[in-house]
Amino acid sequence: MKGRILMSVVLEEAAEMLRMTTSELERQGLKAFLEKELRTIRVEILTICQKYGVNSWDEMNELIVHDAVDEGQILNDFQRVDHLTAKANRIQELLGRV
Numbered sequence: 001m002k003g004r005i006l007m008s009v010v011l012e013e014a015a016e017m018l019r020m021t022t023s024e025l026e027r028q029g030l031k032a033f034l035e036k037e038l039r040t041i042r043v044e045i046l047t048i049c050q051k052y053g054v055n056s057w058d059e060m061n062e063l064i065v066h067d068a069v070d071e072g073q074i075l076n077d078f079q080r081v082d083h084l085t086a087k088a089n090r091i092q093e094l095l096g097r098v
Contacts, residue, residue, distance in 0.1 A: 031098045034091050041088045048077045048084075057081045 015022040046055070052069060054060050060078050063069045 027098055031095065034095050034098065038088055038091045038095070041084050041091070045081055045084050045088070048081050051077065057085045 011022050011025060015025045018025065020028075045057075049055055049060060052060060052063060052074060054063065057078070060074065060081060064071050064074060064078065
């Protein structure tokens with residue numbers, strides 16, 4: 001409880017200093033955080049995809065479908081990229097609503 005009160009006071013002080021409402025500051029802070037997370041996720045996706053010479057989950061899937069790579073070799077990375085892609089899509093949707 002004490003931490004929330006302190007955070008509220010700091011938020012109010014920052015908003016006053018920046019000449020904006022606390023709700024606008026919260027919105028801008030959330031937006032910045034989500035954008036940072038989205039960049040981090042996209043970098044991880046690209047890093048994994050580069051191991052296989054592709055740029056996306058779809059292209060990784062094509063490697064599997066066309067037997068260009070052993071499914072057992074790519075499966076963990078494929079699942080990780082799938083998870084990260086879904087997370088990136090959810091964050092993108094949240095950004096559209098902020």
